Amino acid sequence: MSSYKHLIVAALSLGAISVFTPLAAQCAAVPDSVTLNQNGTLYKPFDFNHAKHIQQLKECAGCHHHTTGTLVLDPDCARCHQNSSPTAVVSCKGCHSAQPFSPETLAEKHADKQRYHKDKMGLKGAMHQNCIGCHQKEGAGPVGCQECHTRTEAGEAFNSSSRLGAKPAHAKKH
Amino acid sequence: MKRRNFLKACLIGGTTIAMGKTNKGWASGSFEGYPESMGVLVDTTRCIGCRSCEAACNKEQKLPEPDTSFDDKSVFEEPRRPTAKAYTVVNQYEKEKPGGPVYRKVQCNHCNEPACLTSCFVNAYTKTKEGAVIYNSKVCVGCRNCMIACPFNVPGYDYESVTNPVIKKCILCYDTRLKVGKPPACVDICPQEALTFGHRADLIKIAHERIRSNPDRYLDHVYGEKEVGGTSWLYLSGTEFDKIGFDPSLSNDPIISNVKDFLGMVPMVLSIWPALFSGIHLLSKHESGGEGHDTESKEEEP
Numbered sequence: 024m025s026s027y028k029h030l031i032v033a034a035l036s037l038g039a040i041s042v043f044t045p046l047a048a049q050c051a052a053v054p055d056s057v058t059l060n061q062n063g064t065l066y067k068p069f070d071f072n073h074a075k076h077i078q079q080l081k082e083c084a085g086c087h088h089h090t091t092g093t094l095v096l097d098p099d100c101a102r103c104h105q106n107s108s109p110t111a112v113v114s115c116k117g118c119h120s121a122q123p124f125s126p127e128t129l130a131e132k133h134a135d136k137q138r139y140h141k142d143k144m145g146l147k148g149a150m151h152q153n154c155i156g157c158h159q160k161e162g163a164g165p166v167g168c169q170e171c172h173t174r175t176e177a178g179e180a181f182n183s184s185s186r187l188g189a190k191p192a193h194a195k196k197h
Numbered sequence: 198m199k200r201r202n203f204l205k206a207c208l209i210g211g212t213t214i215a216m217g218k219t220n221k222g223w224a225s226g227s228f229e230g231y232p233e234s235m236g237v238l239v240d241t242t243r244c245i246g247c248r249s250c251e252a253a254c255n256k257e258q259k260l261p262e263p264d265t266s267f268d269d270k271s272v273f274e275e276p277r278r279p280t281a282k283a284y285t286v287v288n289q290y291e292k293e294k295p296g297g298p299v300y301r302k303v304q305c306n307h308c309n310e311p312a313c314l315t316s317c318f319v320n321a322y323t324k325t326k327e328g329a330v331i332y333n334s335k336v337c338v339g340c341r342n343c344m345i346a347c348p349f350n351v352p353g354y355d356y357e358s359v360t361n362p363v364i365k366k367c368i369l370c371y372d373t374r375l376k377v378g379k380p381p382a383c384v385d386i387c388p389q390e391a392l393t394f395g396h397r398a399d400l401i402k403i404a405h406e407r408i409r410s411n412p413d414r415y416l417d418h419v420y421g422e423k424e425v426g427g428t429s430w431l432y433l434s435g436t437e438f439d440k441i442g443f444d445p446s447l448s449n450d451p452i453i454s455n456v457k458d459f460l461g462m463v464p465m466v467l468s469i470w471p472a473l474f475s476g477i478h479l480l481s482k483h484e485s486g487g488e489g490h491d492t493e494s495k496e497e498e499p
Binding site: 099123125129133141144149151152 | 243245247252256262263264265266267268377378379380384385387388389390393394395396399402403406407410
């Protein structure tokens with residue numbers, strides 16, 4: 024847990040030097056567990072073990088890019104964000120939209136010709152790529168759908184053929 | 198000599214009609230697609246082969262239930278193509294390679310200048326301003342020219358209905374989603390955001406930007422940007438495109454360019470040839486003199 028304490032100290036000190044004081048309180052509230060997929064219909068919500076990932080990763084920026092007090096690791100991001108102060112919001116949904124392809128978002132993107140981060144991923148894509156990408160790279164952690172998520176009944180119906188062992192597709196039409 | 202004048206008139210008239218028609222074809226130039234056309238960028242380096250897109254398409258388009266569940270990974274043993282029961286399929290490539298396997302989603306690519314539309318003589322196909330190539334089963338006569346014309350082997354034919362056999366293919370969820378600005382069902386469900394929906398023009402920029410910022414990850418080519426005159430579905434890959442089921446031999450010219458010179462000749466053939474051959478026939482008859490049919494019939498008559 025030493026790294027965890029270290030993180031809080033770092034976060035608090037950064038918060039203290041920042042003009043934006045409420046940040047300290049936000050950074051300090053590092054949850055041990057985060058419930059994910061709360062609005063999903065095909066998969067049940069599940070608890071992401073945040074504390075365990077902090078212990079194993081040690082670098083917050085490994086998952087939360089330019090946030091939470093760790094320096095930016097990605098050299099591409101560092102070109103602009105080297106001196107960026109920690110952001111107030113650290114959760115994925117703070118930046119990544121749950122509806123990245125809604126007509127409103129697309130119209131806004133299409134109209135704003137100067138927008139730099141045009142290719143910012145949606146929430147679902149960002150989280151899956153973050154999790155699965157790291158699990159694949161590290162050769163540890165689940166990579167299959169149901170290794171993390173448990174399916175709901177609707178999810179089972181959505182994916183499976185209810186005709187397993189029953190009449191074949193062409194017999195149904197007549 | 199009325200006959201000679203008539204033939205002359207036929208020739209002149211026919212040529213005028215033919216030239217008028219063909220000039221239009223020859224001067225058509227390149228067509229970049231509708232400016233507001235939407236599209237989907239497929240990043241094959243992101244796809245994990247979960248087949249969610251296949252399941253979502255099945256439900257959205259109310260297709261018959263699959264023979265096996267969408268969890269069944271044994272379907273990857275053989276490459277598949279879209280059918281009347283599955284408008285989209287995911288195939289697996291490079292299984293043995295260290296970086297693999299690579300997955301590639303296949304569906305209608307919604308060409309800017311669709312060959313299916315060109316080949317259809319009853320105008321069953323429409324390219325909408327939103328970019329989707331849609332199909333009207335009411336006028337389709339089931340000739341399946343579109344299946345032969347499609348450079349991507351996409352349209353499927355539903356043989357099972359006796360009374361109304363129809364062509365079936367991806368319509369970019371036009372009726373239920375695209376028309377109201379929503380992304381297709383496959384894009385909505387993709388957990389990895391391997392599918393990016395947006396304006397085609399924006400997607401091309403995004404694709405090149407991904408290549409630029411990750412040159413080791415991607416080949417410097419956006420498949421569908423130029424192929425067969427451009428398609429609404431665009432692909433990025435880290436593996437040579439021919440190794441993941443793409444046809445590298447397709448030219449950048451739309452399929453219609455292969456046939457439009459020929460099609461320009463059709464009115465000419467229809468108008469000039471009958472006159473020309475009638476003329477030749479009549480001339481030969483005239484020159485042959487007494488040995489023609491007329492002489493024979495005269496001989497027989499008395």
